[in-house]
Amino acid sequence: MEDVFTPLDCLLPSGKQKICLLILNQPLDEDLFYVLWRKAAIRACADGGANRLYQLTAGNQESFVPDYISGDFDSIKPEVKAFYEEKKCRIIQTADQDLTDFTKCLAILLEEIKRYHLQVDTVVTLGGLAGRLDQTMASVETLFHAQKMTELPVLILQGSSLACLLKGGVWHQLRVDTGLEGEWCSLIPIGGPCLTVTTGLKWNLDHQVLQFGKLVSTSNTYEPHGADEGKKLVTVKSDQPLLLINKYKLELHGAFNTCA
Numbered sequence: 001m002e003d004v005f006t007p008l009d010c011l012l013p014s015g016k017q018k019i020c021l022l023i024l025n026q027p028l029d030e031d032l033f034y035v036l037w038r039k040a041a042i043r044a045c046a047d048g049g050a051n052r053l054y055q056l057t058a059g060n061q062e063s064f065v066p067d068y069i070s071g072d073f074d075s076i077k078p079e080v081k082a083f084y085e086e087k088k089c090r091i092i093q094t095a096d097q098d099l100t101d102f103t104k105c106l107a108i109l110l111e112e113i114k115r116y117h118l119q120v121d122t123v124v125t126l127g128g129l130a131g132r133l134d135q136t137m138a139s140v141e142t143l144f145h146a147q148k149m150t151e152l153p154v155l156i157l158q159g160s161s162l163a164c165l166l167k168g169g170v171w172h173q174l175r176v177d178t179g180l181e182g183e184w185c186s187l188i189p190i191g192g193p194c195l196t197v198t199t200g201l202k203w204n205l206d207h208q209v210l211q212f213g214k215l216v217s218t219s220n221t222y223e224p225h226g227a228d229e230g231k232k233l234v235t236v237k238s239d240q241p242l243l244l245i246n247k248y249k250l251e252l253h254g255a256f257n258t259c260a
């Protein structure tokens, strides 16, 4: 079975993927935010993610009201909660202290996609890869939950890195021809050893085992003159879920920041 996917399509203003957007409690990149917000079928904030949204959209906050804010609400500021409540944003308390606000917010999002039969190709998350290291590790763990909850790809973007967990046992064909690809990409075996085959990379893996303490494919890059140069395809197969991290470059210089 083959899974064809363009990881950076969501960042193209003219991209084809239909997305939903989840905002976590990390500084928001303005360009990323405005490109993604205008495309999203559902927009949600996890707890303090609402503070970040409120801050970024200062002066025009009523044009950027999310569909819901969920979480244990130990981070959202009272005035931010009151503002969005007044604007009819749904406030959903998720008190469970065994799952992160990110995981719980994602679970709600996936239920809504199902309930309203929304045509969605990708769930895009802003934040989650910086700040507290335990939270960053938890973000990656959320991707494992996500694979049990949905067939949809769940992406996490922050600070020029896009992270996505590739399913095990499937050939992934990754198109890397958007023009937004940066100079490196990595394959990280998170849950245990990953028997891996790749094509289209500078350092390909030929049925090699990626494993912490053995071999981890960081600072890899796309093959400069491969046979698939025209299409720019990378293929990856691993017997276990494998974390893909891509560098992206988005230089819009605020070109989209007036569109709600």
Ligand SMILES: Cc1ncc(C[n+]2csc(CCOP(=O)(O)OP(=O)(O)O)c2C)c(N)n1
Pocket (backbone or CB within 6 Å): 047, 071, 072, 074, 075, 096, 097, 098, 099, 100, 101, 102
């Ligand atoms: C074994 C175990 N360790 C730790 C916890 C605590 N814990 C895990 S997820 C979670 C909720 C974290 O909420 P989130 O808003 O994502 O992070 P916060 O900013 O509140 O730290 C908590 C308290 C637990 N329930 N079980």
Ligand SMILES: O=c1ccn([C@@H]2O[C@H](COP(=O)(O)O)[C@@H](O)[C@H]2O)c(=O)[nH]1
Pocket (backbone or CB within 6 Å): 024, 025, 026, 046, 047, 048, 049, 071, 074, 075, 076, 100, 101, 102, 103, 127, 128, 129, 130, 131, 132, 133, 135, 136, 139
């Ligand atoms: O340093 C951080 C802090 C938070 N996150 C993510 O945001 C959500 C919500 O965080 P709150 O602090 O509870 O508002 C959390 O579940 C993390 O996924 C982060 O990535 N890094």
